[in-house]
Amino acid sequence: MPTSVKIFDTTLRDGTQGEGISLSVEDKIKIARKLDELGVHYIEGGWPGSNSKDIEFFERTRTMTFKNAKITAFGSTRRKDSKACDDINLNRLVDSGVQVATIFGKSWDFHVTTAIQTTLEENLNMIYDSVQFLKSKGLEVIYDAEHFFDGYKNNAEYALQTISKAQDAGADWIVLCDTNGGSLPGEIAQIVGAVKAHVSTPVGIHAHNDCELAVANSLAAVQAGAGQVQGTINGYGERCGNANLSSVIPNLQLKLGYSVLSDEQLKSLTSVSRYISEIANMHMPINQPFVGNAAFAHKGGIHVSAILKDASTYEHIKPELVGNKQRVLVSELAGQSNVLVKAQELNLDFDRDPQKSKEIIEKIKEMEHQGYQFEGADATLELILREAFEGLEEIFTLESFKMLVEKTANHAVVSEAIVKVKVHGETIYTAAEGNGPVNALDNALRKALIQYYPDIKNIHLSDYKVRVLDEKDATAGKVRVLMETTDFSSTWNTLGVSSNIIEASWYALVDSLRYALLGRTRIEREDKDQLEQLGVVNH
Ligand SMILES: CC(=O)SCCNC(=O)CCNC(=O)[C@H](O)C(C)(C)COP(=O)(O)OP(=O)(O)OC[C@H]1O[C@@H](n2cnc3c(N)ncnc32)[C@H](O)[C@@H]1OP(=O)(O)O
Ligand SMILES: CC(=O)C(=O)O
Numbered sequence: 001m002p003t004s005v006k007i008f009d010t011t012l013r014d015g016t017q018g019e020g021i022s023l024s025v026e027d028k029i030k031i032a033r034k035l036d037e038l039g040v041h042y043i044e045g046g047w048p049g050s051n052s053k054d055i056e057f058f059e060r061t062r063t064m065t066f067k068n069a070k071i072t073a074f075g076s077t078r079r080k081d082s083k084a085c086d087d088i089n090l091n092r093l094v095d096s097g098v099q100v101a102t103i104f105g106k107s108w109d110f111h112v113t114t115a116i117q118t119t120l121e122e123n124l125n126m127i128y129d130s131v132q133f134l135k136s137k138g139l140e141v142i143y144d145a146e147h148f149f150d151g152y153k154n155n156a157e158y159a160l161q162t163i164s165k166a167q168d169a170g171a172d173w174i175v176l177c178d179t180n181g182g183s184l185p186g187e188i189a190q191i192v193g194a195v196k197a198h199v200s201t202p203v204g205i206h207a208h209n210d211c212e213l214a215v216a217n218s219l220a221a222v223q224a225g226a227g228q229v230q231g232t233i234n235g236y237g238e239r240c241g242n243a244n245l246s247s248v249i250p251n252l253q254l255k256l257g258y259s260v261l262s263d264e265q266l267k268s269l270t271s272v273s274r275y276i277s278e279i280a281n282m283h284m285p286i287n288q289p290f291v292g293n294a295a296f297a298h299k300g301g302i303h304v305s306a307i308l309k310d311a312s313t314y315e316h317i318k319p320e321l322v323g324n325k326q327r328v329l330v331s332e333l334a335g336q337s338n339v340l341v342k343a344q345e346l347n348l349d350f351d352r353d354p355q356k357s358k359e360i361i362e363k364i365k366e367m368e369h370q371g372y373q374f375e376g377a378d379a380t381l382e383l384i385l386r387e388a389f390e391g392l393e394e395i396f397t398l399e400s401f402k403m404l405v406e407k408t409a410n411h412a413v414v415s416e417a418i419v420k421v422k423v424h425g426e427t428i429y430t431a432a433e434g435n436g437p438v439n440a441l442d443n444a445l446r447k448a449l450i451q452y453y454p455d456i457k458n459i460h461l462s463d464y465k466v467r468v469l470d471e472k473d474a475t476a477g478k479v480r481v482l483m484e485t486t487d488f489s490s491t492w493n494t495l496g497v498s499s500n501i502i503e504a505s506w507y508a509l510v511d512s513l514r515y516a517l518l519g520r521t522r523i524e525r526e527d528k529d530q531l532e533q534l535g536v537v538n539h
Helices: 025-038 052-061 088-095 109-114 120-136 148-154 156-168 185-198 214-223 245-255 263-267 269-279 301-309 336-345 354-369 378-389 437-449 454-458 501-517 522-534
Strands: 006-009 042-046 070-076 100-106 140-146 173-178 203-207 228-231 397-408 411-423 426-434 460-468 479-486 491-498
Touching: 006 203, 006 245, 025 042, 025 052, 025 269, 042 052, 052 070, 070 088, 088 100, 088 120, 100 120, 100 156, 109 120, 109 148, 120 140, 120 156, 140 148, 140 156, 148 156, 148 173, 148 185, 156 173, 156 185, 173 185, 173 214, 173 228, 185 203, 185 214, 203 214, 214 228, 214 245, 228 245, 245 263, 245 269, 263 269, 301 336, 336 354, 336 378, 354 378, 378 491, 378 501, 397 437, 397 501, 411 437, 426 437, 437 454, 437 460, 437 501, 454 501, 460 501, 479 501, 491 501
Parallel strands: 006 042, 006 228, 042 070, 070 100, 100 140, 140 173, 173 203, 203 228
Antiparallel strands: 397 411, 411 426, 460 479, 479 491
């Protein structure tokens, strides 16, 4: 049985077959560089026979140096009833300049007769001729046996004949594909075992996630003798995606003891996975195992109390092993421990005053009962904690505000806000228009404050969400406004709750400015450092 496993990353090929993902050549190159730093062994860059973007990717990468990974180009076996040497796709693989070609061929008799509409014999010839042609050009050849598991279940003898043909023609790897993602781990293990008894060529696995089992199936295949796992970062890919390498890799290395990456490389997994989600412009689920923001976040008071004694009470691995970190959330489910940990995180000067933390917990629970929810509003929570532990200076006080919203038959809606605030003992009136009432209020408040706090010109509202709260007693008829503000190098979130949407927005707005003016925290700086490392923040 192998003790090491090769990782074949297909984020740039099968990953881009996922709905909503489209990468430019520049994006692909950035991702390839990151994957190489992570330490994957193969990077499948695309299909040169498919489009000019992929041809350009290979043109550019052929002169680049990769420390760890081999770049591979993807294609299919030759078209039916033709010669391999005349096949455009196979020639594009050779012309791409890669040293490794990955081609897929049919294993399932039903696909041979229905999808490509040829004979079982001709399909065997297509496989043999194509692998042999690429080998004759000096390439390492990875043969992806498409639909192998479905083919084996339907006609095991034929499925085995197809991979024997690839082996006879000199394939370096035979990768068994669960293309439709419908197999279960027990079946995968049994069939990989049967294949291992049939061929001597090293075997790999390529699993799709249609039953949410791609990671489990990949692990089962490795345990049955597969030495290569194909997958994508964050599980991107056709339909429900491919095996998620951000989970496959740590499971193989930390749970099953296979050698995959170095310890240092494994520590970059979280940042690589988040970097790729940024470049792909795909939302990263917070609860993604190992690398998600919530993968080691503790909310329940019981959990937090225990992790303070020993983190392994509620953590299956040390988050640092994969470059993630522990987080403690404060909410209505919190106990005193949550507040103490949060206060420590914020570097607050407190002397473990149990009475004070108890009061804060009570206050937070009451506010959550009224509709506040602090998990998404770290800045508002921080202001509450700073206020309680350190006391905060008042940057201004509201005397009043008024809103005017006017719509005439012939003109678009105009919003205007008039604000009266007291700053440093002086009362200031301002009025401003905006493209909506909240924008007008924001503009008027800034106008009042800018002479005292010129820094606010650099901050902007970047997101605004309103949620109508459930009809529970305390929250009936209320809305919760969540605001995101940015200074283009960091962002922070604040929150307001009221039965009036303008008042809720006001609370969130005031907190967003207070937070900006009262100084960023260690956490904000850390996040910024992390984003800089990821290359997401530009100066
Ligand atoms: C399991 C997988 O994920 S495989 C990868 C799937 N990815 C993609 O398809 C993305 C890239 N694809 C493309 O850009 C295009 O489909 C191309 C350029 C490859 C082919 O385009 P076209 O020539 O217009 O063919 P089209 O896509 O309509 O049909 C596929 C053809 O390939 C044939 N084909 C399918 N699999 C194979 C195979 N393993 N070996 C040989 N031929 C095959 C089909 O029979 C069909 O031929 P037909 O037109 O004679 O019926
Ligand atoms: C090759 C491939 O992508 C598959 O069979 O799913």
